[in-house]
Amino acid sequence: MYYLLLCFVSCACAQSIFYESYTGNVLNNEEVKEHLKKNTAFWCVNEVLPCNPYEGRRLDGTCNNLKYPNRGAPHTPQYRLLPAEYDKDFEPKTAKSGEPLPLSRSVRTNLLAEGRVPDSRFTQLLTYFWAHVLRDVLSAHDTLKYVIWKPYCCQEKGETDKECIPNIIPDDDPVHRFSSVRCMNLTRPESFQSVGCLKNDTVPERIVTSTPIFDLSQMYGTSLKIANEKARLFEKGMLKFEVENGKLWPPSTKTPVNVCLSNQKPYEKRCHDTPDEGVNSVIGLNLFVTWTWRLHNRIATTLSELNPCWDDDRLFFTTRDIVIAITMQIYFYEMSPALMGFDNLVREGVISPHKEFRDIYDENIVPQVSLEFPAVQRWAHTIQEGKLMMYDANGNYLKEHRIVNMTLRTGYLVDNLEYITQGAFRQPAAKADYIIDPDVVQTGLGANQLSADIATSDLTKNRYFGFAPYIKYRKLCSGKTYSTFEDLIDVIDPERIELLKEKYKNVEDIDLMAGIWAEKLVKGGSVPVTLYCVVVEQMLRTVVSDRHWYERPNRPNAFSLEQLLEIRKASVAQFMCAVGDTVTEIQPHAFFLPGKGNKMCSCKDIQKINLSPWKDLSCNGKQNKKYEI
Ligand code: HEM
Numbered sequence: 326m327y328y329l330l331l332c333f334v335s336c337a338c339a340q341s342i343f344y345e346s347y348t349g350n351v352l353n354n355e356e357v358k359e360h361l362k363k364n365t366a367f368w369c370v371n372e373v374l375p376c377n378p379y380e381g382r383r384l385d386g387t388c389n390n391l392k393y394p395n396r397g398a399p400h401t402p403q404y405r406l407l408p409a410e411y412d413k414d415f416e417p418k419t420a421k422s423g424e425p426l427p428l429s430r431s432v433r434t435n436l437l438a439e440g441r442v443p444d445s446r447f448t449q450l451l452t453y454f455w456a457h458v459l460r461d462v463l464s465a466h467d468t469l470k471y472v473i474w475k476p477y478c479c480q481e482k483g484e485t486d487k488e489c490i491p492n493i494i495p496d497d498d499p500v501h502r503f504s505s506v507r508c509m510n511l512t513r514p515e516s517f518q519s520v521g522c523l524k525n526d527t528v529p530e531r532i533v534t535s536t537p538i539f540d541l542s543q544m545y546g547t548s549l550k551i552a553n554e555k556a557r558l559f560e561k562g563m564l565k566f567e568v569e570n571g572k573l574w575p576p577s578t579k580t581p582v583n584v585c586l587s588n589q590k591p592y593e594k595r596c597h598d599t600p601d602e603g604v605n606s607v608i609g610l611n612l613f614v615t616w617t618w619r620l621h622n623r624i625a626t627t628l629s630e631l632n633p634c635w636d637d638d639r640l641f642f643t644t645r646d647i648v649i650a651i652t653m654q655i656y657f658y659e660m661s662p663a664l665m666g667f668d669n670l671v672r673e674g675v676i677s678p679h680k681e682f683r684d685i686y687d688e689n690i691v692p693q694v695s696l697e698f699p700a701v702q703r704w705a706h707t708i709q710e711g712k713l714m715m716y717d718a719n720g721n722y723l724k725e726h727r728i729v730n731m732t733l734r735t736g737y738l739v740d741n742l743e744y745i746t747q748g749a750f751r752q753p754a755a756k757a758d759y760i761i762d763p764d765v766v767q768t769g770l771g772a773n774q775l776s777a778d779i780a781t782s783d784l785t786k787n788r789y790f791g792f793a794p795y796i797k798y799r800k801l802c803s804g805k806t807y808s809t810f811e812d813l814i815d816v817i818d819p820e821r822i823e824l825l826k827e828k829y830k831n832v833e834d835i836d837l838m839a840g841i842w843a844e845k846l847v848k849g850g851s852v853p854v855t856l857y858c859v860v861v862e863q864m865l866r867t868v869v870s871d872r873h874w875y876e877r878p879n880r881p882n883a884f885s886l887e888q889l890l891e892i893r894k895a896s897v898a899q900f901m902c903a904v905g906d907t908v909t910e911i912q913p914h915a916f917f918l919p920g921k922g923n924k925m926c927s928c929k930d931i932q933k934i935n936l937s938p939w940k941d942l943s944c945n946g947k948q949n950k951k952y953e954i
Contacts, residue, residue, distance in 0.1 A: 344371045344395035347402055347517050347530070368532060369522035371395040381642055381882045382649075382873040385548045386536030389692050389872050396691035399534050399547045402517065403696040406859065407801060409528045409791035417788035421831040429784040430509075431495045432828050436821070436842045437707060437780060439500075439763040443753040444708065444918075446851070450749040451660060451916040452709055453609030454897060458656045459702060460543040460610050462694045464534035465603030467786075471512040472733075472773050473586070479508035488512045488519075490789060492781050500767060506776045513789055531790065535601075537694040538871055539656070541649050544614050544621075546600025555600045562625035562640025564618055570739050572906060575599045575618045577735075586733045587771050593736025608713070608731040611738070612745065619904040620954070621648050627936050627952050634944035643939070646882065647892070650875035651934070654895040657864065663916045665857055666849035675864045680893050681886065682878040690870040696790055697798075697837070698863040701856045703783040704841050707755070711762035714752040715744035718907040720925075729764045730771040743906035750901065750915045757851055759821070759842070780842075787838040794833045795840030795855070802858035807832060816854050817843045887938040894932045902928035903954050 343352040346369050352360075360366040373395055376388035383389075389397035412418045420426050470488075471478065478489035492509040494501045501507070517523040517530045535542040546552045555576070558565045565576045578598035585596035585605050597604050597614070604614040625644040629635065635643075657676050670676045677683040713728040723744050731737060738745065755762055761780055769779035792798075796807040799816065807813060810822050810832045817825070821843040829835050837855070844853035852860075873880050875892065884892065898915040901908045909928050912919035919925045936952040 341372045341374055342394070344373060344398075345369060345522075346371050346395065346398070346400040347522050349393055349395050349401070363521060365521040368400050368517075368520040371398040371400065373398070379881050381646065382540060383549070384540075384542075384545060384552050386538050386540065386542075386692070389538060390688060390870070391872070392688055393691050396693070397536060397538050399536055399542075400522075400532055401537060401693070402530050403533070403537070404693050406695050406697050406862065407793040407797055410793045411528070411791045415529050415791070418791070420829070420834045424830075426788070426834060426836070427828045428493055428495055429788070430492050430498065430778060430781045432836070432839050433766070433778065433781045433784060433842075434499050435824050435828050436839060437759060437761045437766070439766060440760045441711065441762055442756040442758055442760055443710070444756040445753070446917055447663070447708070447754040448750050448916055448918055449710055449713075449752045449754055450897060450901075451663065452705060452754050453612055453749060454655070454660055454916070455664075455702075455705055456607050456609035457543070457613035458539070458652065458660070459699055460535075460603065461539050461541060462533070462535055462537055463699055465601070465606055466534065467512070467514045468606065469584070469603075470515070471510050472770060473584075475512050476510060476774070478510045478512060483510075490785060492778065492785055501776070504776075509777055509781065510774055511782055511785060514786060529789075529791065531696055536692075538692045539649070539653055539867060540873075541617070541645070541652060543601050543604060543610065544599065544617055545645060551600045555598065557637075557641060559637050561629040562635075562637055562642075562644050563622045564625075566618070566622060569595065572739075572742060573619050573622075575604075575615060584733060585735050586773055587730060588734055588736035590736075593734065593739070595736045595739050597735055605735045606732055608728060608745075611731075611735060612742075612749070615738070615742075616900070616904045617648060617652065620651070620900065621645070623903060623954055624648060624936065627954060628939060630950075631936060631939060631952050632941040632944040635941065643882075646873075646875070647936075647939075650884070650892045651895040651900070653875055654892050655897050655900065658893075659896060659914075660916055661860075661864065663914075664850060664852050665847065665860065669847065669849050669857075670861070670864075673861045673865065675861055675868070677876070680890060682876055682889060684877045684879055685869050686872060686874065686877055686879075687869050688872070690866060692870045693866070695859065695863055695866075697792065697859045700783075700787060700790060700792070701837070701841055701859045703780075703786075703838065704853060704856050706765055706779050706783060707759075707761045707842065708757050709762060709765050710752065710755040711764035712752075713745065714748045715741060716747040716751050717744065718747055718909065720747070720751060727764055727768075727771070729769055732771055733773065734771075746901070746906045746908060749905075750898075750911055751919070753918055757846060784836055784838045787836050792837045795835040795837045796832055798837055798855050798859070799840070802855055816845055818845060885938060891934045891936070891938055894934050896932065899931050899933055902931050903933075 343357045360370050373387040376394050386397035388394050410418050477483050478491040483489040491511050494507050517532050518525050556564050567574045575597045578596045583596040584602045625640050671678045713726045715723045766778040766780050769777035841853045847854045847857040898911045898913050910925050912923045912925050914923050933953040
């Protein structure tokens with residue numbers, strides 16, 4: 326067998342070793358039984374088959390680090406860049422004065438005005454891809470928790486539910502002083518404590534269901550069992566697929582009750598039934614998983630033509646490895662330089678200026694994601710355009726829709742995917758200008774909540790994660806001590822320091838999220854300076870800690886140099902040409918708007934990836950064809 330088959334807790338595989346997910350300690354049979362009895366095994370126990378140093382990347386992330394085999398698995402802890410700071414009983418800390426901090430909503434409305442200003446550089450496609458890659462290391466449960474499981478936090482029932490942490494709307498709210506909305510629904514993030522792995526008297530630590538590795542777990546799932554059940558076709562390495570309205574889709578659920586709450590029934594039926602039902606949530610993720618699903622099958626069928634002697638297993642795992650590498654190449658070498666600056670990232674060592682292999686793996690650093698990494702990137706909600714503009718393949722504007730009404734609404738894509746696709750690289754993102762789209766902060770969850778301010782939730786979650794004050798993160802990033810508001814002048818413009826002063830009495834009271842909202846953008850890039858610092862730290866850790874990182878020559882089933890040089894040709898424009906609906910023309914740098922120096926051209930002129938270097942000579946496959954994708 327090319328890859329090991331994992332078995333599961335319930336089948337008590339004799340070879341398996343069981344680890345406590347939080348500590349990484351080995352558990353004995355009695356301890357595992359105790360978890361099974363308490364129904365906490367799913368969250369608190371990782372079952373790991375013995376590691377084979379020569380095997381490739383496992384779906385569940387185990388054995389990535391051979392010294393610490395469960396690190397890399399789902400439900401393992403995130404690390405904190407700075408120690409948690411909570412009030413008593415792990416409630417959000419108070420201001421230095423001992424008073425509660427200002428309401429999240431009042432901070433948000435003070436720092437981020439509402440309005441729409443299109444950006445002059447970035448496309449919607451960039452925000453779509455950004456949301457997609459981040460979901461690789463997150464999970465949907467903290468959002469589904471208040472949208473589906475506990476929608477009642479603003480009702481009487483919510484008053485006695487400790488999990489409820491609704492956002493209170495101040496009486497002088499700029500919008501809701503004219504409405505009856507006084508409260509917006511929200512729940513606490515799930516933690517090792519809330520799911521029963523750690524005692525409640527310990528510092529709350531977030532728990533997520535994806536692997537902490539960039540391995541497309543939002544698409545392939547987090548265990549071989551789930552991938553086999555929900556994703557794999559077991560034919561030529563392909564994924565299961567459906568054809569509807571002339572388009573290729575991931576499999577869909579056949580039950581009328583599903584997570585696609587916003588589908589306009591009975592007409593809109595499609596809801597993806599893939600390993601992670603969360604793909605049906607925000608539109609960017611849904612689009613990219615649909616497209617990447619097709620890319621997988623395109624590569625798998627090409628490889629099977631090239632290497633007819635390869636079995637399904639080998640085709641599947643080789644294809645997955647290539648698809649992950651292409652996604653990471655676009656993330657590290659195209660999207661991140663666009664946002665954070667190419668020279669900056671080369672200087673930090675996040676990306677290599679050379680095309681050849683690079684290997685900075687360190688087995689002493691375990692694969693993990695910092696708690697701050699996704700949290701600071703919630704800033705992206707401020708550059709999320711609220712309108713979804715749709716175009717035909719000739720670039721003619723057709724119609725528009727509210728993007729917040731697309732969440733949990735896969736059914737709308739069936740008739741509109743090609744128009745949304747064309748719009749993705751023609752429509753600008755919103756400008757990074759301290760202004761946020763009204764839809765994102767008033768009806769952020771569409772019809773699923775009366776009113777939802779996603780940015781206010783971003784700040785509230787920051788407090789429930791127990792993040793240290795903003796100025797401590799500034800010190801971590803710059804080494805500088807900030808004692809007064811005026812000290813912030815190097816990173817925040819004077820008028821925004823004034824806005825912060827209106828809400829916070831002491832400079833130490835400023836929340837991390839609020840500081841980031843107010844910050845200047847990093848030199849040579851287009852993101853706030855502290856966001857930049859936190860993301861750089863994580864990206865470096867990712868490359869250093871992932872034993873199967875695609876740029877490494879010394880990993881099991883590593884790419885040859887010839888193969889890596891093909892992966893280096895990946896671009897989001899080439900990706901869209903390969904799998905985007907009706908895409909025959911696109912600008913070469915599709916995260917940037919088309920225009921001077923980035924004119925739209927035929928897909929024929931966009932550099933393609935050639936799979937010929939994957940040819941296995943022992944197969945006697947066809948030789949005389951170009952195997953381009
Ligand atoms: C279609 C536009 C979008 C909508 C409707 C949307 C909606 C949401 C919602 C409802 C949440 C949960 C907030 C909470 O904790 O209560 C969330 C979280 C988040 N969003 Fe967005 N979002 C959008 C675009 C984006 C983009 C472009 C990014 C790119 C970075 C992004 C990154 C995140 C991150 C990192 C989180 C935190 C997730 C976690 O830690 O579990 N979102 N978003």
